[in-house]
Amino acid sequence: MKLVIVVCGLLMLGGCATGGQSNPPWLAMSGSCAKLSSEQELSLNLADDMAKEGKLHASLANLQNLPERSAQVQLRKARIYRQLGRSEAEPLYRGLLGGCLAAEGEHGLGQLAAGRGDNALATTYLERASRLAPTDAKIRNDMGVVYLNQRRVDEARFEFLTALELKQDDSLAALNLVTLLIYQDQWKQAAELVTRAGLTPEQVSDAQSRAQELKTQAKTASNQVAAIK
Structure with a gap:
């Protein structure tokens, strides 16, 4: 059984936009840490169960009914897109940087980088992830x-x-x-x-x-x- 760890990513960027410069596209996807409702939590759990069963497309379909800006939803989507080899994973992971799921964002970008064979970049992301969540x-x-x-x-x-x-x-x-x-x-x-x-x-x-x-x-x-x- 080989480890399949897939990858991508660049810099963590925080702070305000300066005059005349536009924010990078992924910054607009920054995830919200607001708590989901009980009904939304049930839908999130259902999507998790489907993903565990290998029903990735069905899981993604369920996630699309949930708030798009939720960090929890973005993380699930990013993981599924990564497993499917889709480019949508990278901006979703980047959108988690600097927020309540920053460690997961760094981790995902490290996985994407490792999957591309860029071990140096993967090391940078994963070491940052480990500093944020040392017991993961x-x-x-x-x-x-x-x-x-x-x-x-x-x-x-x-x-x-x-x-x-x-x-x-x-x-x-x-x-x-x-x-x-x-x-x-x-x-x-x-x-x-x-x-x-x-x-x-x-x-x-x-x-x-x-x-x-x-x-x-x-x-x-x-x-x-x-x-x-």
Whole structure:
């Protein structure tokens, strides 16, 4: 099972417009933190349930009945558009920056950037997200993934362990940590974690494939450096 983390994004921009300059389009989409009504909350929960069941289009249709400027609604829409690979995700995530769901906005932009393979930009967004929400296990896990993609192994291990301690049943963080351990040829520790986390043989196989991919990338990068010298 590979981590699919998709991406995009740029700068957080706050403050007033200056004379003669127009606000960037995404600023007009800034989400409102006003509380939804009980009926609207029920609709939001229904949309969440549909998304969990993989009914992304149906979930989006339900969200379109809710206040467009609500930060909670914008976040749900952004997540669905990201999973569908639609460009609408980026401005929606940006519209959350500086508000009550700023951490989620930074996180989403980091996921978009990582999905494009821009690990440097993803790192910037995810580190900001982590500072805003340091106990969010999903953010810590995704930071670990981006660090591992850059072969910043010690930092990746720290983030995966943090995610696991924050949410002990997080099989995704466990799977990523197993990938890291296999990458480092620490097979005994990897086996112990597989047993402890109850990972399936298919998941272990995916971890091995990902670890091998990282090793190949590292070897290629090393060869390129040697060739330059």
